[in-house]
Amino acid sequence: MTETGRLRLARCVVDDGWPLARAAERFQVAVGTAKRWADRYRAHGEAGMVDRSSRPRTSPRRTPTRTERRIIKVRVLRRWGPARIAGFLGLVVSTVHRVLTRYGVARLRALDRATGRVIRRYERAAPGELVHVDVKKLGNIPDGGGHKIHGRAVGTRYSQRTSSTQRRDGKPVLGYGYLHNAVDDHSRLAYSEILADETKDTAAAFWGRAAAWFRAQGITDIQRVLTDNGPCYRSHAWRAAVAATASRHLRTRAYRPQTNGKVERFNRILLDEWAYAEAYTSETARRAALPGFLHWYNHHRHHTSISGPPTHRIPNLSGQNN
Incomplete structure (x- = not known):
């Protein structure tokens, strides 16, 4: 009632x-x-018509206050989960979890690993206010497949050669590819290219193409570009490329990759859902799958933080349901 x-x-x-x-x-x-x-x-x-608390007046079997304090102390100092704390203190995992919940202790995924402080998350209000840019180094797959197909004993011998050039027919050879990625902060819309290196000229040219692609998607005004402190992003070539798009360049604080977290998360998505999602038989096959993955990521992949795919946050974007 x-x-x-x-x-x-x-x-x-x-x-x-x-x-x-x-x-x-x-x-x-x-x-x-x-x-x-x-x-x-x-x-x-x-x-007297309001609900009364059903909590008992006494709880003789409740975890002692001294034990609760030890649980909280271990969590703060060592940043362990309930299972490790329970093993260390000789308690039951459910008891440790209940104590951490009762005191409102933040989850480990919400903490900065270095300092233990709660990460302050942010999101720009509109597309184009901030674009995150980063480079991810990725080993090329030899023709016939690498260790995922042949096992470590055979596959690792290919990694001894580290040339990052390309053959005259345009097919990649052994060595590394460099994923240059740009992610819009508000919408998570992403643009990516696999290039031969991460030099200043390559990064500057990539930003020009990325900005043009974002404009084609309806993000016509890119106000800020956020990168780490890599050499290519501290060059005059990069500065000129950003100035050409009328954007302001920002750099993260040293040893703080969390500030550029949205593109770092996109890097992990690329590895988990494209680069290592299946056992490719060649680097050419893996690179051929990238455009299809990017379309699926931008137009169809559900993002928990924005309750839908990135294109749903871009007003009047043509073809977003294709």
Whole structure:
């Protein structure tokens, strides 16, 4: 029953003199329930109609306060999860988890690993206010497949050669590819290219193409570009490329990759859902799968933080449902 219903029932019994059986039948409750609310109304008036705590007056089996303090201390100093804390203190995992929940301790994924402080998350209000840019180094797959197909004993011998050039027919050879990625902060819309290196000229040319692609998607005004402190992003070539798009260049604080976290998360998505999602037989096959993955990522992949795919946050984007 709601508080209003309880009050009406109690007034019928106490103020109007209804028998308990009649009031219980009228409000479709048990006679004992009608008596309880009538007694509370006599004792406390309208204030007695609210719910009371069902917590027991004493909890003799509750975890001692001293043990709770030890749990919190270990969590703060060592940043361990409930299982490790329970093993260290000789407790049950569910007990440790219950204590951490009771005291409102932040989850480990919400903490900075270096300092233990809660990460302050942010999101720009509109597309184009901030674009995150980063480079991810990725080993090329030899023709015929690497260790995922042949096993470590055979596959690792290919890694001894580290040329990052390309053959005349345009096919990649052994060595490394460099994923240059740009992610819009508000929408998570992403643009990516696999290039031969991460030099200043390569990075500057990539930004020019990325900015043009974002404009084609409806993000015409890119206000800020955020990168780490890599050499290519501290060059005059990069500075000129950013200035050409009328954007302001920002750099993260040293040893703080969390500031550029959205593109770092995109790097991990690329590895998990494209680069290592299947056992490719060649680097050419893996690179051929990248455009399709990027389309799926931008147009169809559901992002928990934005409750949908990135294109849903880009107004008037043509073809976003394709």
